[in-house]
Amino acid sequence: MDWKVFLEQAPSGGMTYLGWLGSGLLWTLLVSLCAWVIAFSLGSVIGVIRTTPLKVPRALATAYVEVFRNIPLLVQMFLWYFVMPEVVPKALGDWLKQDLPNVLELPFAQFSLWEFTAAVLCLGLYTASRVAEQVRAGILSLPQGQTSAGLAMGFTLPQVYRFVLLPMAYRIIIPPMTSEFLTIFKNSSTALTIGVLELTAQSRQISEYTFKTFEAFTAATLIYVVITLTVIYAMRFLEGRVAVPGYIAQAGGGH
Amino acid sequence: MGGDFDWAVIWRSREVLWSGMLLSLKLFAIALTGGIFFGTLLALARLSSWKILSWPATGFVNLIRSIPFIMAIFWFYFLTPMLVGRITGQQGEAVGPFTSAVVAFILVESAYYSEIIRAGIQSIPRGQPWAAYALGMNYWQAMGFVVLPQAFRNMVPIMLTQAIILFQDTSLVYVVGLKDFLGAASKGGQLTGRIVELYIFVAVVFFLICFGASWAVKKIQAKYSVR
Numbered sequence: 001m002d003w004k005v006f007l008e009q010a011p012s013g014g015m016t017y018l019g020w021l022g023s024g025l026l027w028t029l030l031v032s033l034c035a036w037v038i039a040f041s042l043g044s045v046i047g048v049i050r051t052t053p054l055k056v057p058r059a060l061a062t063a064y065v066e067v068f069r070n071i072p073l074l075v076q077m078f079l080w081y082f083v084m085p086e087v088v089p090k091a092l093g094d095w096l097k098q099d100l101p102n103v104l105e106l107p108f109a110q111f112s113l114w115e116f117t118a119a120v121l122c123l124g125l126y127t128a129s130r131v132a133e134q135v136r137a138g139i140l141s142l143p144q145g146q147t148s149a150g151l152a153m154g155f156t157l158p159q160v161y162r163f164v165l166l167p168m169a170y171r172i173i174i175p176p177m178t179s180e181f182l183t184i185f186k187n188s189s190t191a192l193t194i195g196v197l198e199l200t201a202q203s204r205q206i207s208e209y210t211f212k213t214f215e216a217f218t219a220a221t222l223i224y225v226v227i228t229l230t231v232i233y234a235m236r237f238l239e240g241r242v243a244v245p246g247y248i249a250q251a252g253g254g255h
Numbered sequence: 256m257g258g259d260f261d262w263a264v265i266w267r268s269r270e271v272l273w274s275g276m277l278l279s280l281k282l283f284a285i286a287l288t289g290g291i292f293f294g295t296l297l298a299l300a301r302l303s304s305w306k307i308l309s310w311p312a313t314g315f316v317n318l319i320r321s322i323p324f325i326m327a328i329f330w331f332y333f334l335t336p337m338l339v340g341r342i343t344g345q346q347g348e349a350v351g352p353f354t355s356a357v358v359a360f361i362l363v364e365s366a367y368y369s370e371i372i373r374a375g376i377q378s379i380p381r382g383q384p385w386a387a388y389a390l391g392m393n394y395w396q397a398m399g400f401v402v403l404p405q406a407f408r409n410m411v412p413i414m415l416t417q418a419i420i421l422f423q424d425t426s427l428v429y430v431v432g433l434k435d436f437l438g439a440a441s442k443g444g445q446l447t448g449r450i451v452e453l454y455i456f457v458a459v460v461f462f463l464i465c466f467g468a469s470w471a472v473k474k475i476q477a478k479y480s481v482r
Contacts, residue, residue: 070465071458072423075437078454086451182321189323193430200326213333221322221330228321 005212006219013108017206017216023108024202025223031119031188031198036181038124043131048161050132051139061132068129074190076126081118081194111195119191127184134176138169171242178235182228199223261449265456268443272456275439278353279425282435285357286425287418290364297369298376299398312369319366325430331359332431352431364421371413375406412476419468423461436460 006018013019049061068076085093101112109116142165150160192201203220207213265272300312319327335355379402387397407414426437434442440457444450 066466066469067462070419070423070462070469072426072437072461074426074429075454075458075461078437078441079458083451083454186321186323189325190427192325200323200329203326204329207333217326217330217333220326221318224322224326225318 001215002212003215005206005210005215008210010206011209012110015108017210019108020202020206021199021219021223024197024199024220026108027116027196028185028188028198028200031116031123031191031196032181032185034120035123035127035188036184038120039127039131039180039184040177042125043128044135046128046132047135048139048166050136052157065129065132068126073122073126073187074193077119077122077190077194080122081115084118110197115191115195118194119188119196123184123187123191127180127187130180130183131177134173134180135169137176138173139165141172142168168244171239171244174235174239174242178231182231185227185231186224260452262452264443264447264449264452268440268447268453271434271439271443272436272453275434275436276460278433278439279422279435279437282353282356282360282425282428283418283422286360286364286421289357289361290368290421291372291414293361293365294368295372295403297365298372301369301373302376316366316369319363320370324363324424324427327363328356328359328427328430331355331362335359352428352433356428356431356433360421360425367417368414371410371417372406375410376402378409379405412472415472415475416469419465419472422468423465426461 006021007016009015010017010020013023015023046061046064049057050065052058071079085096087093088096096114096117100114100117104113106113106116146164146168147160150164151157155163188198189200191198192204197205199220203216206216210216297312297316300308301316303309303312332352332355335358336350339350339354383401383405384397387401392400425435428435429438429441432438437457440453441450444453447453
């Protein structure tokens with residue numbers, strides 16, 4: 001064991017190996033959070049559409065979920081990064097590969113804005129299909145009478161969703177949504193295959209430069225575990241805070 | 256490249272693609288069998304009243320579930336040759352990336368399957384094992400003849416869904432340079448310069464297999480949900 005290795009100067013980036021881990025963590029979090037914004041908003045829209053009586057939009061939403069759920073994430077990553085620029089109009093493809101990287105210099109990164117964008121798009125759109133299923137399940141778990149009561153009170157269907165169904169559904173699905181966020185957080189490591197130097201990639205890079213594989217992997221593993229635990233406890237706290245008294249019986253009840 | 260695709264490249268690369276698919280299927284079959292076997296043992300250990308069994312099992316499952324699959328693959332790519340070397344007393348040069356990947360997949364899947372199986376076992380009423388003990392069965396007889404057969408029957412749909420996810424996850428061995436279906440397409444793409452067509456083909460094949468399988472699972476689920 002040689003934990004002092006992290007204090008040594010790394011060959012690039014003007015920082016120590018600990019700095020490499022830190023920048024890896026930063027990019028893991030940035031990719032995950034940006035992708036989560038897409039996943040949460042698009043997933044909510046698709047999930048809601050799947051519970052409405054609208055025929056054509058519902059079929060499209062179902063098709064979206066089936067397509068994105070049944071192709072491996074890594075394959076989707078390659079589709080966005082390698083295939084997409086070749087099948088869109090040539091001008092757009094060239095812009096993505098040549099000009100987008102120069103729009104903004106990324107801090108602490110040896111990759112460009114294009115790799116980052118592809119990774120965020122891929123993870124966001126993939127996870128949206130999973131979020132959509134959770135949102136749909138949450139809405140369907142509510143008694144049918146709630147919709148009927150809302151409509152009988154003179155609410156329009158959008159109002160029923162806005163004021164009756166969604167406020168309940170989002171509370172119910174906090175635990176599965178937490179695990180979806182943790183899934184996106186872990187899945188962000190697939191971005192290393194297209195060159196995004198996130199946490200897993202940095203730990204492997206450290207092991208390649210220093211041969212301290214055990215130390216490098218242990219450090220990354222600990223960071224993943226600490227963040228996972230933090231998210232779980234934070235969401236448990238939130239779940240308790242927003243619980244509707246007497247409705248969600250299992251909330252905070254432990255096992 | 257624009258719009259001119261050369262789909263014949265798929266036919267020209269059929270051999271490397273087929274051998275890649277065989278590797279994916281082999282890994283899938285081994286990981287599924289091993290994952291369910293060790294997952295069952297892990298679930299039993301977690302539910303055990305002996306803390307010496309339940310604590311390490313809980314810790315292992317939670318640890319594996321909180322790190323990325325790729326991180327686990329890297330870990331076992333690093334650890335397996337060392338452990339095999341320790342056991343056989345030789346340097347672990349004979350251990351290739353496939354063996355390491357198999358170890359990683361079995362252990363990761365056993366953690367995921369243990370959660371499913373644990374839930375399945377817990378869905379069986381307490382009175383059943385008690386009745387089995389009252390009839391004079393020991394622990395393994397009660398589990399093997401009374402609890403597990405019913406638990407597995409309840410779990411069939413969710414275990415099959417997890418199997419589909421596992422099949423998709425086999426593509427992750429790309430990160431240690433194995434030529435699975437995706438890795439083979441990547442290799443074929445480098446040789447022919449036609450990576451776009453091959454990646455699209457891989458996506459379509461995965462989609463057809465997984466979509467077909469999840470459709471079949473839905474049918475099975477409908478059949479089993481009578482209970």
